[in-house]
Amino acid sequence: MTSEFAVEMRDVVKRFITPEGNEMAAVDRVTMQIKNGEFFSMLGSSGCGKTTSLRMIAGFEWPTEGEVYIEGNAMGHTPPFQRKVNTVFQSYALFQHMTVYQNLAFGLEMEGAKEEEIKKRVGRALEMVQLTGMDRRRPRQLSGGQQQRVALARALVKTPDVLLLDEPLGALDLKLRKEMQLELKALQQQLGITFIYVTHDQEEALTMSDRIAVMSKGQVQQMGTPVEIYERPSNKFVADFIGESNFLEGKIKSLSKNEASVFVPSLNTEVTGMPISAGLVKGEDVVVSIRPEKIRIADKDTKSNNMFRARVTNTVYIGADTHIYVDVHDAKMKVLEQNRISRLDPKSFYVVGQDVWLLLMPENTLVLKKD
Amino acid sequence: MLKRLRENKSAQGTLLALPTTFWLFFLLIIPLFLTLVISFGKRSPDGDVIYTFSLDNYTRLFGYSTDCPNGQASCFDPLYVQILWRSLTLAFNTTALVIIMAYPLAYFIARAHPKKRNLFLFMVLIPLWTNFVIRVYAWMMLLRKEGAINIIIGWLASLLHIPFTPLEMLYTPGAVLVGMVYEFLPFMILPIYTSLEKIDNSLYEAAADLGANAIKTLLRITLPLSMPGVVAGTILVFIPVMGTFIVSDILGGRQVILVGNLIQRQFLDARDPTFGSAASLILMIMTLIVTYFYTRKFGFGEEIVAA
Numbered sequence: 244m245t246s247e248f249a250v251e252m253r254d255v256v257k258r259f260i261t262p263e264g265n266e267m268a269a270v271d272r273v274t275m276q277i278k279n280g281e282f283f284s285m286l287g288s289s290g291c292g293k294t295t296s297l298r299m300i301a302g303f304e305w306p307t308e309g310e311v312y313i314e315g316n317a318m319g320h321t322p323p324f325q326r327k328v329n330t331v332f333q334s335y336a337l338f339q340h341m342t343v344y345q346n347l348a349f350g351l352e353m354e355g356a357k358e359e360e361i362k363k364r365v366g367r368a369l370e371m372v373q374l375t376g377m378d379r380r381r382p383r384q385l386s387g388g389q390q391q392r393v394a395l396a397r398a399l400v401k402t403p404d405v406l407l408l409d410e411p412l413g414a415l416d417l418k419l420r421k422e423m424q425l426e427l428k429a430l431q432q433q434l435g436i437t438f439i440y441v442t443h444d445q446e447e448a449l450t451m452s453d454r455i456a457v458m459s460k461g462q463v464q465q466m467g468t469p470v471e472i473y474e475r476p477s478n479k480f481v482a483d484f485i486g487e488s489n490f491l492e493g494k495i496k497s498l499s500k501n502e503a504s505v506f507v508p509s510l511n512t513e514v515t516g517m518p519i520s521a522g523l524v525k526g527e528d529v530v531v532s533i534r535p536e537k538i539r540i541a542d543k544d545t546k547s548n549n550m551f552r553a554r555v556t557n558t559v560y561i562g563a564d565t566h567i568y569v570d571v572h573d574a575k576m577k578v579l580e581q582n583r584i585s586r587l588d589p590k591s592f593y594v595v596g597q598d599v600w601l602l603l604m605p606e607n608t609l610v611l612k613k614d
Numbered sequence: 615m616l617k618r619l620r621e622n623k624s625a626q627g628t629l630l631a632l633p634t635t636f637w638l639f640f641l642l643i644i645p646l647f648l649t650l651v652i653s654f655g656k657r658s659p660d661g662d663v664i665y666t667f668s669l670d671n672y673t674r675l676f677g678y679s680t681d682c683p684n685g686q687a688s689c690f691d692p693l694y695v696q697i698l699w700r701s702l703t704l705a706f707n708t709t710a711l712v713i714i715m716a717y718p719l720a721y722f723i724a725r726a727h728p729k730k731r732n733l734f735l736f737m738v739l740i741p742l743w744t745n746f747v748i749r750v751y752a753w754m755m756l757l758r759k760e761g762a763i764n765i766i767i768g769w770l771a772s773l774l775h776i777p778f779t780p781l782e783m784l785y786t787p788g789a790v791l792v793g794m795v796y797e798f799l800p801f802m803i804l805p806i807y808t809s810l811e812k813i814d815n816s817l818y819e820a821a822a823d824l825g826a827n828a829i830k831t832l833l834r835i836t837l838p839l840s841m842p843g844v845v846a847g848t849i850l851v852f853i854p855v856m857g858t859f860i861v862s863d864i865l866g867g868r869q870v871i872l873v874g875n876l877i878q879r880q881f882l883d884a885r886d887p888t889f890g891s892a893a894s895l896i897l898m899i900m901t902l903i904v905t906y907f908y909t910r911k912f913g914f915g916e917e918i919v920a921a
Contacts, residue, residue, distance in 0.1 A: 303819050323822040336820035340838045349834070353825030401824065 246315025249405050249437035250277040250300055250328075255309035257295050257461075269295040271461035272309070277405075277439060277454075282431050284440045284448040287458035288484075293441045296458075297407050300439065302326045314404060324353070328405040329398035333413055335390050337382040343369070343393050344378035350401045368400035371430065388419050395427075405437045412447065424450050445485050449473065457481050477520070479611050482532045489538070489576045491531040492613065498525045503610050505531050509574035514549055516605040528613045535579035537607035540567065541600045542593075549603040555593045560586060567593055571601060653891035661885035671892035694876070694893075701873040702900065704787070705855040708794040712851050713844060715795065716802035720843070721836070723803075724810035731811075738803050746797065750864045753793050757783040757865065785867035793861040798854065802847035809843030810836070845912045849905060856901050873897045 257270040270292040277283045285293035298304045299311055302323035311318045313326060329350070338346050347365040356364070369375050372392040382390055391411060398406055408427075412420045428451045431438045442448050448455050449469040457464045457472060457480075464484075465477045476482035479490065491514070493507035503523065504515040514531055523529065544550060553569035553576070565586070567578045578601065586592065593599060619625055653671055656664040675698075679691035723734040741749060756762045764780040771778035783789055813836065821831040859874030866872075873893060880890030 301819075301823060303822075322827075323819065324825045324827055328823075330820070330823045332816050332820060334814065334816050336814065336816035338817065338820075338835060338839075349821075349826070350824035353830065397820075397824070 246312070247278065248276045248312070249279045249281070249314065250439065251275070251312040251315075252296065252300070253310050253312070255296070255299060255306045255311060257292075257299060257304060258307045268461050270299070270306075273458075273461070273463055274309075275456055275463060275466060277437060279437055280435050282428065282438045282440065282451055282453045284442060284452040284455045285458055286442055286445060286448040286455050286485075288443055291458040292461040293443075293458050294409055297330075297409055297439060297441045300405070301328060301330045301407050327403055328407055329401050329403040330407040330409065331394050331398050331411045333410045335382075335394040337390060337393055337397070339382055342379050342381055343374065343385070346382065346393060347378075347397050347400050350397060354401070364400055368396040371399065372396040387414055388423070391415060391423070399430075399434070403436065405439060406431075408438060408440045410442055411440075412442075420447070427451060449485075457484060459484070476532070476609065476611070479530050479532065479614050482609065482611060487535055487577065487579075488532045489535060489574075491533075491574055493529060493531055495523060495525050495527050495529055495610075498523065502605075503529075505529055505610060507531060507574070510551060510572045512551070512572075514603060514605075514608065516548060517608045517610050518606065519610050523610060523612070530611045530613050532609040532611055533603055533607060535566070535577045536564075536581070537604070538576070538578045539602035539604065540578050540580060540593075541602065542597070544600045545602075547602055549605065551601050551603070553599050553601050555595055555597045555599060557595060558592050560592070565592065567599075569599065569601065576601070649891045649894055652888055653895055655888040655891075657886045657888050663888055671889045672896070674889065675892055675896055697871055697873055697876050698896070698900065700787075700870070701856055701897075702904075704791065704794065704872065705852050707791060708798065708855045709848055709852045711791070711795050712798055712802045713847070716799055716806055716847065717840075717844070720803050720806035720810055723807050724813075735804075735807070738800050741796075742800060747860055747864075749797065750793055750861050753789070753796065754784060754864055757789050757792070759784070784865065785869045787866070787870050789865040790862045790870045790872075793865045794855055794858075797861060798851045801850040802844075805846035805850065806840060806843040809840045809846075813839050841912055845909065848908065852908075853901055853905065857897060 252273050252275050255270055255273045256268055258266050258268050261267050269290075273292065273296055285296060287293050295304060299306055300313070302318065302321060302325075305320050313328060318326065338349065341349065344365055347368055348361050351361045351364060365378070366375070369378060372395055374389060374392050374396065377385065377389065377393075382393060385393065391414070395411065411427075412423050415423060424447055427438070431451075440448070440451065449472075452469055454466060454468055455472050456466045459480055465472060465481045467475075472481065473485055476485060476488075482488045483490070491505075491507045491509060493505040493514070496504045496506045496513055498504075498519070501518060502515075503517050503519045504513050505517065506513050517531065544552070551571050553571040555567060555569055556575075557568040559566040559568075560582075563582060565580045565582055567580060569576050569578060584591065619629070651665065652663055654667050654669070656666055656668055656670065658664050675694045677690045677692055677695050679689050680687065681691075682689040719738075723731055723738075726734060754761075758764075759780045759782065761784070763783065768778050768780065817835055817839070818831060821835045826834065857874050859872060859878045862870050862872045862875055863878075873896075877890050877893045877897070880886045880893060884890075
């Protein structure tokens with residue numbers, strides 16, 4: 244390994260001409276460093292630039308500006324067949340005119356491997372994805388999940404340094420998808436190669452990734468571990484995109500070294516003692532963000548800091564959790580309570596119109612810049 | 615009545631197939647049967663059919679002759695076997711040339727921007743707006759001694775001060791081949807285009823991703839996946855070329871006689887429908903045999919494969 248990073252993108256820009264003739268940057272100054280052996284996800288909704296970024300690493304597209312490095316080497320206009328990366332396609336892209344064995348052998352034949360070696364490596368790859376014995380089937384004779392495994396094995400049999408996966412589980416049903424998530428993660432750890440995984444499914448990204456790049460409008464919004472992304476989103480977009488958040492608009496009233504008090508007009512009061520990140524100034528318009536499950540709800544006022552009286556407007560029971568919608572002064576908020584005890588007794592629910600008290604604990608809140 | 619029909623799916627099917635069934639029965643099966651019967655007949659001196667069972671027409675086709683130069687009772691006359699062989703080789707050559715010319719063009723159209731594809735396909739079809747025979751006559755104008763091609767070459771030669779005698783291109787096997795290729799090219803382009811267009815772009819990307827360069831992708835991925843189109847095109851080209859007589863009549867004259875011309879002349883000039891019928895059936899059997907072996911090797915083009 245010549246470089247600490249398996250893949251690096253430096254100031255990469257990709258512009259397309261839209262059918263209307265306008266220029267559009269699908270990827271707009273993306274810089275990311277993906278370490279060797281890392282499970283790295285690019286997460287975002289469609290059109291955020293994640294797939295285009297992946298395609299530039301694979302070599303199907305070339306950057307308009309900037310450079311992609313693989314193992315420290317600038318890729319320039321190197322064609323895909325000369326890059327030591329392999330792709331698992333969203334559509335699987337299996338060769339329907341070939342058997343499973345031939346699909347896997349194809350990449351090895353292109354390397355000029357000997358028949359003996361091909362046989363051995365294909366056998367091992369099929370074993371890895373639990374498809375032993377399926378080698379003479381045609382792709383169309385397999386289930387969706389099996390086809391997905393063939394696509395995976397076809398890429399892995401080439402023993403790439405980096406495996407690129409473009410929403411590989413998108414076509415599978417939920418249960419199979421969850422199984423495959425864990426299986427993929429285990430496979431990645433066992434093989435020790437770098438996985439770059441593109442998905443729009445946040446749960447999938449959180450489940451599998453060592454690090455996640457949250458993307459929007461062609462730019463990386465935040466890069467970090469799943470915990471960092473969820474617990475410390477760096478802006479309102481990320482806080483909103485990953486999980487759910489209550490947002491309260493306000494203005495910084497006072498600022499100490501690492502704490503801020505924010506006056507929130509919709510609550511008609513201050514939220515105090517919240518931890519802050521750098522770059523905020525007194526008087527600045529900000530958004531206070533708090534996740535529904537991090538709000539404590541009580542039916543008595545315990546006179547704590549940041550405790551607000553609220554009125555229940557709706558409760559929704561969804562099995563594992565109960566969602567409680569409340570009005571706090573002029574603000575509408577959502578609180579999530581885990582159903583840790585049986586809810587068979589109707590009295591265990593808050594009733595609509597009931598007064599409750601919400602506790603926003605400072606360490607669970609975030610003060611984010613207003614976009 | 616109508617209500618019952620609405621519920622009876624198999625009766626609906628029968629009803630829908632009825633017109634075509636009648637058509638095929640009266641205009642294909644019965645005439646084919648008549649042809650078979652007539653082919654075993656004999657020609658009376660004034661050109662009528664004498665219904666009997668004689669294999670004379672068939673033995674004559676394969677070279678048995680009683681009209682011998684040295685006065686023997688019988689001898690081998692290769693005339694008709696030559697005609698059959700010429701038709702077969704011309705059909706092979708035409709089909710091969712048409713595939714070679716159609717494939718790159720079909721590939722180009724299939725890979726073009728979707729908005730431009732229709733324009734290109736439209737351009738492929740434009741020649742079909744003109745009558746088949748008129749297009750063949752146009753080739754006559756191009757190929758004849760005083761034709762456009764000789765004029766242009768002569769003009770170029772005079773510019774370079776090279777002596778030039780006009781080429782004899784018309785009434786040669788080459789002229790017939792050119793005419794056939796021209797007439798049947800669209801019938802190969804369209805099916806090949808259809809099967810190429812179905813190949814998902816991700817398959818080309820997957821091939822490149824797995825280490826295949828452009829040539830290997832063409833040979834291992836593109837060609838096999840587009841074979842159904844090539845097969846369909848071959849059937850659409852080979853069979854009519856085997857039987858057509860207009861192109862060879864106009865561009866080949868008396869020099870290039872094909873089975874089609876032979877049959878036509880038997881029915882019209884020689885007034886021997888019995889021999890014409892035998893030749894028709896032999897043509898049909900030859901075509902069937904070739905098509906059978908071809909489709910057994912490459913399939914019927916039905917297993918269109920795409921991602």
